[in-house]
Amino acid sequence: IAIHVKSRTSPYPGTAIRRFHVIVSKVPWSVSFPDYKPISFTHSSVLAKPHWADIDLLALSKAQRPVLLFNQEDTVCKYNRKSYMGTYEVHDGLPINPKGRTGVIGRGTLGRFGPNHAADPIVTRWKRDRNGEVMKEYGKPVLEFIAIQRRDNQQWAIPGGMVEPGHQVSQTLLREFSEEALGELDKTEEERMELQAKVKELLKHGTEVYKGYVDDPRNTDNAWMETVAMNFHDDDGSVFAQLEDLLQAGDDAQGVRWQRIGSKISLFASHTAMLAKVAEIHKAAF
Numbered sequence: 001i002a003i004h005v006k007s008r009t010s011p012y013p014g015t016a017i018r019r020f021h022v023i024v025s026k027v028p029w030s031v032s033f034p035d036y037k038p039i040s041f042t043h044s045s046v047l048a049k050p051h052w053a054d055i056d057l058l059a060l061s062k063a064q065r066p067v068l069l070f071n072q073e074d075t076v077c078k079y080n081r082k083s084y085m086g087t088y089e090v091h092d093g094l095p096i097n098p099k100g101r102t103g104v105i106g107r108g109t110l111g112r113f114g115p116n117h118a119a120d121p122i123v124t125r126w127k128r129d130r131n132g133e134v135m136k137e138y139g140k141p142v143l144e145f146i147a148i149q150r151r152d153n154q155q156w157a158i159p160g161g162m163v164e165p166g167h168q169v170s171q172t173l174l175r176e177f178s179e180e181a182l183g184e185l186d187k188t189e190e191e192r193m194e195l196q197a198k199v200k201e202l203l204k205h206g207t208e209v210y211k212g213y214v215d216d217p218r219n220t221d222n223a224w225m226e227t228v229a230m231n232f233h234d235d236d237g238s239v240f241a242q243l244e245d246l247l248q249a250g251d252d253a254q255g256v257r258w259q260r261i262g263s264k265i266s267l268f269a270s271h272t273a274m275l276a277k278v279a280e281i282h283k284a285a286f
């Protein structure tokens with residue numbers, strides 16, 4: 001997975017803020033960059049300290065900062081601050097992005113210092129023509145996945161979302177899928193219960209395809225996205241046919257559709273790289 005391409009792009013998502021320019025060779029912390037003067041940015045919605053955000057360490061003195069329990073399960077905040085990439089460094093009480101420079105310090109629009117954990121459900125089936133034959137490209141079968149169009153930037157993406165405090169990744173996978181691709185939040189309580197049971201049944205067999213860093217445009221030097229991506233695949237198309245009438249964009253999604261998987265399709269964050277792994281696992285075209 002390409003590191004810090006989206007994490008270095010300007011403007012910072014949803015703002016006019018320009019990151020301090022970091023050329024690719026200067027991304028690793030091991031490369032000296034004495035002129036590096038990242039800008040400091042934490043969005044006001046994060047500073048307002050909603051339940052999904054940490055206290056602002058940058059507003060505290062260095063001596064006051066060691067309040068968040070980094071590199072461990074933070075039992076005070078009930079948040080997992082462990083990284084899938086191993087131990088990350090903490091300088092002057094601030095966690096350091098293990099993948100290098102981004103041109104921004106603070107959290108941008110991310111709530112957590114250090115890793116911000118997400119889960120990405122990749123729901124796939126073979127792409128078929130009108131006669132039900134699996135379509136091929138350069139002799140290899142073509143996969144498609146359920147994609148959502150993000151409301152924040154109109155980009156197509158995996159219907160992933162943030163792991164909430166105290167939640168399991170397995171819960172988040174199903175919940176985000178139901179909210180973003182099946183419009184769960186727009187339904188009545190009764191319909192929601194029914195939908196949840198159905199989703200649980202349909203997305204029973206998941207295979208982990210990726211666990212780690214996400215090159216997300218919101219990343220900063222002190223806050224970054226990590227995810228667990230699970231693939232739910234329907235080999236003969238009969239199971240996910242039941243999803244067909246249920247597809248409905250919801251919550252932070254404004255569109256939903258079956259989208260072919262391929263290297264030329266541009267998607268949000270490093271989602272294309274995750275789908276490359278899915279294609280590889282199924283020996284599909286990419």
Ligand code: RP5
Pocket residue numbers: 118119120157158159160161162214216225226227252269
């Ligand atoms: C990406 O952001 C993850 O891969 C996941 O798809 C997504 C989670 O953030 P939100 O959709 O909640 O904004 O880095």
Ligand code: MG
Pocket residue numbers: 160161162176179180251252
């Ligand atoms: Mg969501």
Ligand code: MG
Pocket residue numbers: 159160161162176180252
């Ligand atoms: Mg989401």
